[in-house]
Amino acid sequence: xxxxxxxxxxxxxxxxxxxxxxxxxxxxxxxxxxxxxxxxxxxxxxxxxxxxxxxxxxxxxxxxxxxxxxxxxxxxxxxxxxxxxxxxxxxxxxxxxxxxxxxxxxxxxxxxxxxxxxxxxxxxxxxxxxxxxxxxxxxxxxxxxxxxxxxxxxxxxxxxxxxxxxxxxxxxxxxxxxxxxxxxxxxxxxxxxxxxxxxxxxxxxxxxxxxxxxxxxxxxxxxxxxxxxxxxxxxxxxxxxxxxxxxxxxxxxxxxxxxxxxxxxxxxxxxxxxxxxxxxxxxxxxxxxxxxxxxxxxxxxxxxxxxxxxxxxxxxxxxxxxxxxxxxxxxxxxxxxxxxxxxxxxxxxxxxxxxxxxxxxxxxxxxxxxxxxxxxxxxxxxxxxxxxxxxxxxxxxxxxxxxxxxxxxxxxxxxxxxxxxxxxxxxxxxxxxxxxxxxxxxxxxxxxxxxxxxxxxxxxxxxxxxxxxxxxxxxxxxxxxxxxxxxxxxxxxxxxxxxxxxxxxxxxxxxxxxxxxxxxxxxxxxxxxxxxxxxxxxxxxxxxxxxxxxxxxxxxxxxxxx
Numbered sequence: 001x002x003x004x005x006x007x008x009x010x011x012x013x014x015x016x017x018x019x020x021x022x023x024x025x026x027x028x029x030x031x032x033x034x035x036x037x038x039x040x041x042x043x044x045x046x047x048x049x050x051x052x053x054x055x056x057x058x059x060x061x062x063x064x065x066x067x068x069x070x071x072x073x074x075x076x077x078x079x080x081x082x083x084x085x086x087x088x089x090x091x092x093x094x095x096x097x098x099x100x101x102x103x104x105x106x107x108x109x110x111x112x113x114x115x116x117x118x119x120x121x122x123x124x125x126x127x128x129x130x131x132x133x134x135x136x137x138x139x140x141x142x143x144x145x146x147x148x149x150x151x152x153x154x155x156x157x158x159x160x161x162x163x164x165x166x167x168x169x170x171x172x173x174x175x176x177x178x179x180x181x182x183x184x185x186x187x188x189x190x191x192x193x194x195x196x197x198x199x200x201x202x203x204x205x206x207x208x209x210x211x212x213x214x215x216x217x218x219x220x221x222x223x224x225x226x227x228x229x230x231x232x233x234x235x236x237x238x239x240x241x242x243x244x245x246x247x248x249x250x251x252x253x254x255x256x257x258x259x260x261x262x263x264x265x266x267x268x269x270x271x272x273x274x275x276x277x278x279x280x281x282x283x284x285x286x287x288x289x290x291x292x293x294x295x296x297x298x299x300x301x302x303x304x305x306x307x308x309x310x311x312x313x314x315x316x317x318x319x320x321x322x323x324x325x326x327x328x329x330x331x332x333x334x335x336x337x338x339x340x341x342x343x344x345x346x347x348x349x350x351x352x353x354x355x356x357x358x359x360x361x362x363x364x365x366x367x368x369x370x371x372x373x374x375x376x377x378x379x380x381x382x383x384x385x386x387x388x389x390x391x392x393x394x395x396x397x398x399x400x401x402x403x404x405x406x407x408x409x410x411x412x413x414x415x416x417x418x419x420x421x422x423x424x425x426x427x428x429x430x431x432x433x434x435x436x437x438x439x440x441x442x443x444x445x446x447x448x449x450x451x452x453x454x455x456x457x458x459x460x461x462x463x464x465x466x467x468x469x470x471x472x473x474x475x476x477x478x479x480x481x482x483x484x485x486x487x488x489x490x491x492x493x494x495x496x497x498x499x500x501x502x503x504x505x506x507x508x509x510x511x512x513x514x515x516x517x518x519x520x521x522x523x524x525x526x527x528x529x530x531x532x533x534x535x536x537x538x539x540x541x542x543x544x545x546x547x548x549x550x551x552x553x554x555x556x557x558x559x560x561x562x
Contacts, residue, residue, distance in 0.1 A: 026074025055085020091406025212276020
């Protein structure tokens with residue numbers, strides 16, 4: 001059948017099972033939006049307040065559902081406003097397809113109004129980027145984009161389409177989406193055998209779980225492995241939920257703000273089994289001394305991540321779930337009672353701790369965990385609140401903690417929460433932000449109100465840029481250069497002005513009633529929670545130090561020097 005290019009784009013979205021797209025219209029992409037109007041009963045379009053919000057919403061949708069998220073924008077500034085969200089998805093291996101429209105082919109390269117080479121701009125932060133100037137190639141390009149986004153190690157793909165292509169007509173024939181198979185061709189028997197021998201020989205094994213564990217859907221296999229070989233388990237920020245935070249073998253996060261038990265345990269173990277993690281600098285600290293007493297076994301789908309940041313002793317390359325399945329077929333049961341007893345003693349000796357005499361972020365997050373039973377999807381922005389959310393909420397399932405780990409994007413969380421709620425309307429969705437982050441994209445509260453879905457926004461408001469101030473306190477002799485937000489911004493009034501209900505919380509006794517009201521709210525609600533500006537995230541490892549140099553507030557009081 002003969003369709004316009006714009007109609008072909010929408011039909012291709014239908015082919016791929018897309019039910020929701022996030023975007024913002026403009027001149028160059030008007031033909032596509034006109035087509036969306038005709039398909040409005042089949043594809044829901046969420047009009048965000050800013051294109052960056054659309055890219056974060058597509059990202060949150062993808063992380064929460066495991067499907068490909070889709071965002072759209074017009075040419076020029078519309079397209080460039082997507083870039084931060086695309087880079088965020090790229091760093092965290094999130095499958096999104098960004099569709100932009102450019103000026104007509106005859107206007108390319110002439111500095112035309114709102115013309116920009118968006119395919120070139122995003123090349124370093126996408127798995128692939130296309131510009132379509134020929135309608136005969138449009139449908140296949142869209143199909144390739146979805147396949148690339150979700151195959152192998154997932155990631156974002158951008159398709160830019162010139163306006164004349166969206167308005168031209170061409171024969172369209174529907175196709176079934178190409179099947180994406182798990183990558184298993186590089187999983188070698190000799191590598192599996194080597195892994196088995198290393199695990200059998202280990203007296204003090206430790207498992208480190210990264211974001212690839214969530215992406216591959218390997219939670220069941222990881223849990224089985226940990227209990228079969230009796231190994232404690234820690235995780236990265238991106239790996240949360242792949243192994244239950246309520247499991248007795250769980251020791252908490254590893255790295256800069258990881259628990260003492262995880263950091264000391266990894267430093268003392270004789271075998272570190274790394275599952276879908278890329279050895280980020282925020283995890284390893286000094287890479288030369290990381291896990292210095294251990295042999296390291298790495299399982300990862302991406303060959304480029306093996307021996308990149310940390311040299312390993314052995315590896316299995318390929319889809320993590322399938323690699324673990326093959327490993328579990330041959331791995332014997334192992335018991336390490338003395339090692340586990342030592343780990344449990346450290347957990348008892350070094351619990352996470354905070355000041356219980358005043359309103360704090362950890363108190364609010366622990367109360368949120370208690371009231372939700374750990375069953376909510378939590379999104380965050382970036383900073384102190386992000387670390388507290390990682391430390392004090394126990395994630396029982398994958399795809400329930402959505403955060404910008406690699407790029408560290410302030411302003412990510414609210415858009416991601418909107419996307420997560422659209423993808424998982426059955427789940428309670430809560431975004432936790434600091435006041436500095438909330439300022440960046442708080443206009444998306446208007447989007448949440450427009451969508452009409454329940455959504456809880458918690459702002460841990462310390463009236464400073466908390467994490468940067470913490471570094472200034474510890475490492476810059478209290479020189480608070482441009483981190484104090486001493487202005488008259490009122491988040492309650494702003495939120496109410498955008499149509500949301502809002503509550504200010506200033507005392508500990510106000511937290512539980514406010515959270516209960518928020519969790520029962522039929523629409524978006526904002527909790528503006530005022531906490532002290534000098535609260536810090538502990539434990540901590542200074543950047544580049546050894547992870548076993550981890551310290552907390554008590555260590556500082558006892559005279560530890562930095």
